[in-house]
Amino acid sequence: MNGADPVKIKQARRLILRNLDLVYPSGLTMRSLYQTVCAVDPMYDFSLFGKDIEYLKAKGYLFFVDDALGGADKFTDKVGKLTAAGIEVAQRITTDEALDI
Secondary structure (H helix, E strand, C coil): CCCCCHHHHHHHHHHHHHHHHHHCCCCEEHHHHHHHHHHHCCCCCHHHHHHHHHHHHHCCCEEEHHHHHCCCCCHHHCEEEECHHHHHHHCCCCCCCCCCC
């Protein structure tokens, strides 16, 4: 995956949100989310995944469940879950121009 391709970045971020929406109210480990995105785009890089997760977290669309419990040691073991705002964007109830393709 080309790190400079904005369309692919938006697609990956939407895919992350959609997958978290599918399992809501449960969460998913970062490892599972990464594997899901890689199934769609095998060239997707783990460093880009970390940036995408941090972007979605900074926007208030997801949070790490285990942070409230002391946190997981490894990033791949963290469990992410959608916030109310994340659900609205994942279900396209509200729009985020940065994620529109």
